[in-house]
Amino acid sequence: MTGGTGALEDMNELYEAIILDHYRSPRNTATVEEPDIDFEVNNPFCGDEFHIQLKVENDAVSQVGITGRGCAISQASASLLAELVKGKSASEVESAVSAVRRLLKGEEITDAEAGILGDIEALGGVRKFPVRIKCALLSWVGLGDALRDHVVK
Amino acid sequence: MSDSTLTAGSRVFDVDAIRADFPILKRKVNGQDLVYLDNAASSQKPSQVIKSLVDYYEQTNSNVHRGVHTLSIEATDAYELARTKVAKFVNAPRSEEVIWTRNTSESLNLVAATWAEANVGEGDNIVITAMEHHSNIVPWQQLAFKKGAELRYLAHNDDGVIDLDGAASVIDSRTKLVSATHMSNVLGTINPIAELAARTHEVGAVILVDAAQSVPHMPVDVQALDADFLCFSGHKMLAPTGIGVLWGKYELLDEMPPYMFGGDMILEVTYEDANWNDLPYKFEAGTPNIADAIATGAAVDYLTELGMDNVWNHEQELTAYAMEQVLSLDNVKVLGPQDPALRGGVISFIHETIHPHDLGTALDQQGIAIRTGHHCAMPLVRSFDVVAAARASFYIYNTKSEVDALVNGISETEGYFSR
Numbered sequence: 001m002t003g004g005t006g007a008l009e010d011m012n013e014l015y016e017a018i019i020l021d022h023y024r025s026p027r028n029t030a031t032v033e034e035p036d037i038d039f040e041v042n043n044p045f046c047g048d049e050f051h052i053q054l055k056v057e058n059d060a061v062s063q064v065g066i067t068g069r070g071c072a073i074s075q076a077s078a079s080l081l082a083e084l085v086k087g088k089s090a091s092e093v094e095s096a097v098s099a100v101r102r103l104l105k106g107e108e109i110t111d112a113e114a115g116i117l118g119d120i121e122a123l124g125g126v127r128k129f130p131v132r133i134k135c136a137l138l139s140w141v142g143l144g145d146a147l148r149d150h151v152v153k
Numbered sequence: 154m155s156d157s158t159l160t161a162g163s164r165v166f167d168v169d170a171i172r173a174d175f176p177i178l179k180r181k182v183n184g185q186d187l188v189y190l191d192n193a194a195s196s197q198k199p200s201q202v203i204k205s206l207v208d209y210y211e212q213t214n215s216n217v218h219r220g221v222h223t224l225s226i227e228a229t230d231a232y233e234l235a236r237t238k239v240a241k242f243v244n245a246p247r248s249e250e251v252i253w254t255r256n257t258s259e260s261l262n263l264v265a266a267t268w269a270e271a272n273v274g275e276g277d278n279i280v281i282t283a284m285e286h287h288s289n290i291v292p293w294q295q296l297a298f299k300k301g302a303e304l305r306y307l308a309h310n311d312d313g314v315i316d317l318d319g320a321a322s323v324i325d326s327r328t329k330l331v332s333a334t335h336m337s338n339v340l341g342t343i344n345p346i347a348e349l350a351a352r353t354h355e356v357g358a359v360i361l362v363d364a365a366q367s368v369p370h371m372p373v374d375v376q377a378l379d380a381d382f383l384c385f386s387g388h389k390m391l392a393p394t395g396i397g398v399l400w401g402k403y404e405l406l407d408e409m410p411p412y413m414f415g416g417d418m419i420l421e422v423t424y425e426d427a428n429w430n431d432l433p434y435k436f437e438a439g440t441p442n443i444a445d446a447i448a449t450g451a452a453v454d455y456l457t458e459l460g461m462d463n464v465w466n467h468e469q470e471l472t473a474y475a476m477e478q479v480l481s482l483d484n485v486k487v488l489g490p491q492d493p494a495l496r497g498g499v500i501s502f503i504h505e506t507i508h509p510h511d512l513g514t515a516l517d518q519q520g521i522a523i524r525t526g527h528h529c530a531m532p533l534v535r536s537f538d539v540v541a542a543a544r545a546s547f548y549i550y551n552t553k554s555e556v557d558a559l560v561n562g563i564s565e566t567e568g569y570f571s572r
Binding site: 007008010011014015020044045046047048049069070071072073129131132135 | 183508509514519520527531540541569
C-alpha cells in the first residue's frame with residue numbers, strides 16, 4: 001500500500017548525514033558553571049525544550065552547554081549552534097544567528113556567511129518541509145533574544 | 154422537505170462502499186495512497202454531506218426565521234429539520250434543547266459564561282478529569298480565578314482509567330459542576346459518565362459531558378447518561394467545520410442568561426430594553442451557520458443509516474487489531490488502557506528512539522496522516538513524562554490494511570533512522 005524506503009529517500013535533504021550525526025551525538029551537553037548567558041527555549045506545539053548556557057570571557061564565548069530534548073532537527077540544530085558559537089564574539093554570534101535565520105527562510109546568504117556556517121548549511125534542507133522550520137530555528141531564535149538581553153544588560 | 158425514512162443500520166456496513174463515498178480517499182499524498190488516521194482531529198466528508206452544502210447554496214440559500222418568501226421558508230425548514238435529526242441522534246427529549254454553536258469549545262464556553270457564571274460562587278468547586286482537552290480545562294480555570302472557586306481534578310490510574318472511588322470524595326457538597334470528557338482524545342479511555350452523573354446529582358451539582366470524541370463513534374444517549382449538558386463538534390462526525398452542538402436539559406437552558414446579544418435571540422426590543430426569545434433561539438444570536446447545520450443533518454443521516462452500533466463495532470475491531478499490531482513493535486509504548494474494550498479508536502503512542510515529529514514527517518512521506526504533539530492536552534501528556542506523542546485515530550472508512558500500512562511505515566522509519 002505504501003512505498004516504503006523509496007518514499008523515505010525524499011527526506012534525505014531534511015535528514016542529511018551531518019544532521020543525524022549531531023542528533024545521535026549532540027556536542028557540548030555538559031552544564032556550564034556560572035554561565036553569563038543562561039536561557040531556555042521551548043516549542044509548546046511539539047514539546048521540544050532546550051536549556052542553553054554560555055560563558056563569555058574576553059568578549060568571546062569560552063564555554064557552551066546545551067541540554068534538553070527534541071526532534072532530530074531541533075536537537076541537531078542546537079548541537080550545531082553549540083559548535084559554532086565557541087570562540088566567537090557577541091557580534092560574530094549575532095551575525096551567524098542572522099545568517100541562519102535567512103538560510104532557513106530561503107533568503108540569500110553571502111559566500112562569507114556560508115563559510116562561517118559550514119556544516120550548518122545542512123539545516124537548509126528543512127526549507128522543503130515548512131512545518132519543520134520552527135524546529136530548526138528554535139535554539140537560534142532563543143540565542144538571538146538572549147544575546148540582545150545580554151548586550152543591553 | 155420531509156423527514157427521511159432512514160432507520161438505524163438500514164445500510165450494510167461495507168467499508169469498500171463507505172470508502173467510495175469519500176472523494177478525498179482517492180487522492181495521493183507525496184505520491185502514495187492516502188492513509189488518513191487523524192480522525193480524532195477531524196473526519197473526512199462523504200459526498201452526501203458535500204452535496205448537501207452545494208444543494209443548499211444552489212437551491213435554497215436564504216436567511217432563516219426572517220422572511221415570508223419561499224427560499225427563507227425552505228431554508229428555515231431545512232435548518233430546523235437538521236436540529237431535529239441531531240436531537241434524535243443523541244436521544245434528546247426535545248429538539249429545542251439543541252443549540253447550534255461553532256464547535257465543542259464554543260459550547261463549553263457558552264456554559265462557562267452563562268450557567269457557571271450565574272451558579273458558581275466563592276468557595277464552590279468545579280470538578281474535571283485530569284485527561285481533559287485544553288478546551289475543557291481553560292474555561293473552568295478562568296472562571297475559578299474570577300469567582301474565587303476551586304478547580305478540582307479526578308485522578309486516573311497509569312492505564313488512564315478514572316478512579317471512581319476517589320471521585321466520591323472529590324465531588325462534594327460545594328461542587329457545582331462536573332465537566333468530563335466522554336472519551337479521551339489522547340488515551341482513548343471511555344469514561345463512566347453515568348456513574349459520575351449519579352454522584353454529581355447526589356450532591357445537587359450538574360454534569361457537562363464533552364462528547365466531541367464519542368458522539369461521532371458510538372451510540373450516545375443523553376437520557377441514559379443522565380447528563381445535564383453535552384457538547385460535540387460537527388467536523389469530527391463527517392459534517393463541515395464551523396458547526397457544533399450544545400445540548401442541555403430544557404429547565405437549565407431556560408433559566409440561563411443569554412450568551413450573545415443581537416438579532417434572532419430577542420423577542421421584543423424597545424429603545425429602553427429587550428427580552429429574550431424562546432429556546433433554542435435565545436442562544437443563537439445573529440444569522441446562524443445555516444448551510445453547515447443542514448449538512449450536519451446529512452452527516453447524521455449518513456451515520457444513522459450505517460447504525461451507530463455498527464460504527465462502534467467496526468472501530469472496536471480495528472482498535473483491537475491496531476493495538477495488537479502496534480504493540481508487536483519493540484520500541485513502541487501505547488498510552489491509555491491496554492484493554493481495547495475500555496477505549497475508543499484512538500491510539501497514542503511513544504517510540505523509544507524516534508521523536509513523534511520525525512515519525513510524523515516520515516509517515517507523511519509514505520502517505521500516512523497521523524497527529525503528533527501534545528494533542529491539546531499538555532498537562533495530561535506531560536503526566537506520562539513525555540512532551541509529545543504520536544496518535545493514530547480511526548473512523549468508519551479505515552481498514553486493517555491501513556493499520557498494516559501504519560505499522561509497516563513505523564518499521565520503515567526505524568530502518569531509515571538507523572541507517
